[in-house]
Amino acid sequence: MDIQQLIQRDETCWEIPAKGPMRVPAIIYADVPLLQAMDDKVYQQITNVAALPGIIQAAYAMPDAHWGYGFPIGGVAAFDPEEGGVISAGGVGFDISCGVRTLHTGLTFADLHGHQQHLADELFRTVPAGVGSKGKLHLNHNDMLGMLHGGAKWALDQGFGEIQDLERTEERGCMAGADPHYVSTRARERQKDEMGTLGSGNHYLEVQRVAEIFDPAVARTFGLKVDAIVISIHCGSRGLGHQIGTEFLKDMALAAAQYRIALPDRELACAPLDSPLGKQYLGAMRAGINCALANRQIITHLTRQAVAAVFPGARLDLLYDVSHNTCKLERHTIAGRKQDVYIHRKGATRAFGPGHPELPLIYRDSGQPVLIGGSMGTSSYVLCGTQAAEQRSFSSACHGAGRAMSRHQATKQWQGRDVMTDLAAQGIIIRSPSLRGVAEEAPLAYKDVSAVVDVAHQAGLAKKVARLEPVICIKG
Amino acid sequence: MTPYWEHFEHDADIGIRGIAPTLAQAFEQAALAMTAVITDPDRVLAETAVSIQCSAPDPEWLLVDWINELIYAMAVRSLLFSRYQVTIDQDRLSAVAFGEAVDREKHQPAVEIKGATFTELHVYQRDDGMWLAQCIVDV
Numbered sequence: 001m002d003i004q005q006l007i008q009r010d011e012t013c014w015e016i017p018a019k020g021p022m023r024v025p026a027i028i029y030a031d032v033p034l035l036q037a038m039d040d041k042v043y044q045q046i047t048n049v050a051a052l053p054g055i056i057q058a059a060y061a062m063p064d065a066h067w068g069y070g071f072p073i074g075g076v077a078a079f080d081p082e083e084g085g086v087i088s089a090g091g092v093g094f095d096i097s098c099g100v101r102t103l104h105t106g107l108t109f110a111d112l113h114g115h116q117q118h119l120a121d122e123l124f125r126t127v128p129a130g131v132g133s134k135g136k137l138h139l140n141h142n143d144m145l146g147m148l149h150g151g152a153k154w155a156l157d158q159g160f161g162e163i164q165d166l167e168r169t170e171e172r173g174c175m176a177g178a179d180p181h182y183v184s185t186r187a188r189e190r191q192k193d194e195m196g197t198l199g200s201g202n203h204y205l206e207v208q209r210v211a212e213i214f215d216p217a218v219a220r221t222f223g224l225k226v227d228a229i230v231i232s233i234h235c236g237s238r239g240l241g242h243q244i245g246t247e248f249l250k251d252m253a254l255a256a257a258q259y260r261i262a263l264p265d266r267e268l269a270c271a272p273l274d275s276p277l278g279k280q281y282l283g284a285m286r287a288g289i290n291c292a293l294a295n296r297q298i299i300t301h302l303t304r305q306a307v308a309a310v311f312p313g314a315r316l317d318l319l320y321d322v323s324h325n326t327c328k329l330e331r332h333t334i335a336g337r338k339q340d341v342y343i344h345r346k347g348a349t350r351a352f353g354p355g356h357p358e359l360p361l362i363y364r365d366s367g368q369p370v371l372i373g374g375s376m377g378t379s380s381y382v383l384c385g386t387q388a389a390e391q392r393s394f395s396s397a398c399h400g401a402g403r404a405m406s407r408h409q410a411t412k413q414w415q416g417r418d419v420m421t422d423l424a425a426q427g428i429i430i431r432s433p434s435l436r437g438v439a440e441e442a443p444l445a446y447k448d449v450s451a452v453v454d455v456a457h458q459a460g461l462a463k464k465v466a467r468l469e470p471v472i473c474i475k476g
Numbered sequence: 477m478t479p480y481w482e483h484f485e486h487d488a489d490i491g492i493r494g495i496a497p498t499l500a501q502a503f504e505q506a507a508l509a510m511t512a513v514i515t516d517p518d519r520v521l522a523e524t525a526v527s528i529q530c531s532a533p534d535p536e537w538l539l540v541d542w543i544n545e546l547i548y549a550m551a552v553r554s555l556l557f558s559r560y561q562v563t564i565d566q567d568r569l570s571a572v573a574f575g576e577a578v579d580r581e582k583h584q585p586a587v588e589i590k591g592a593t594f595t596e597l598h599v600y601q602r603d604d605g606m607w608l609a610q611c612i613v614d615v
Binding site for chain 1: 487
């Protein structure tokens, strides 16, 4: 991206002033190297978002922003329903409520010694991953309704998990206002055998070692110590979310003219929040969030089973569960006034600061755990929310690294087998049903997540707490 | 000229493109390009037939619908497709997709496709008379 077209507000904050159809400015959080590497499409997409009806304050791009669909991935925008604000299927994306959850294991790196292969095999055997994988669960009509209404809470009622998991999940594990009525038969059909599956692409389950602590006090609250072993799960709402996204994207794009919304890009498809279509999408999307929460909850249960087979008695307590593709109604302070607005986060993580009433008591003083996934073979990070982010980004931070290279380029450059051998030499065990999938997800095909996290920290979007290194990666 | 397919670059995802003398053949090739995102189409036997119908207000919408119909059929039937027969009459498409059940050992499927997008979506007849049909698929 050409830096000349931006006004630098501080070290990591760059503004595109409102011009032309833009209703508000656009703000990009990045340093010079990240900006220089950022796609020009991010400029175009974030200014398009800034032109949508009812947008408030500014359209924000996180340090990991890259070319997305309508919204850039790493895009954050708030809309006021009182001012003709919109909800956008493109602003949430095809993988509704994709997110990360991290579990403590109570084990140390030394405990793993001699058991890595066994644990990798157990996890790979127990947690379905990859194209065409099906879960053991088959949902009938009533199960599906219960799941879409109840999210992780439903999963718990089915015996998947422990009661304390819920308070460490956003929305206490159950997104209110879900309306399964607007989840099509096709979306349900696509999901009925997919509960408790990881999916493919950049989704994974990873056993990680806490390699570095940046903030000892918060790390203590989060239960993180150097050499502790944690397990992170990255996945979303599977076929159900994809189908909801597909259907509403089309419906919204076709209905835009009727709502007199000029779409600079069909992918920005949106509808007024108070319109029938906007409300239908909101109901369906919230059901999609519940599907993702239930899915990660079931995978948590399977993970506990797999770990117990190798380490009987190990306790896997949840650190936290975050979603990074959502639209949520939240109360924020805007121009000194508390206001209820709809925040789209597309490839961005909610990052509530200390004192936020939505946080469980255990994290009320520290701020929310913000879980940033790396790519296979690279570090992941745990950050915590800040109060400053409320003003800077509607309490939002980055979500991951983003690709540096297309899948096609990656497969030309690497063979899956070689990638696995290289990682094995670094002590990282990979299990995947597809060698080509491994090549496409090669670590060097991704940007450096550390640079992204450093900028998020410097910009005050979230504070660095710990760095995690992969030990075992189950790749979808 | 012989129909063919190719992929084109996108940061996070992948572009599929079919080029052929007729619109219907360009749609068949675009669908083959989609299969190739997942696996090598030559590894997939054409032993099971699935019929597909859709309609849309213009050829670009029709391409997105066509690809999304295939994604849905693959997902709920656990199939991969290696051959397509498409006919297009005005705004209506009817097709038969031939394939076989996903075999993870044999097909080594790399990635699951979430949906067809409007990004880089183009369907038109080129100056040389060939039809081009393309879009990005989200994986």
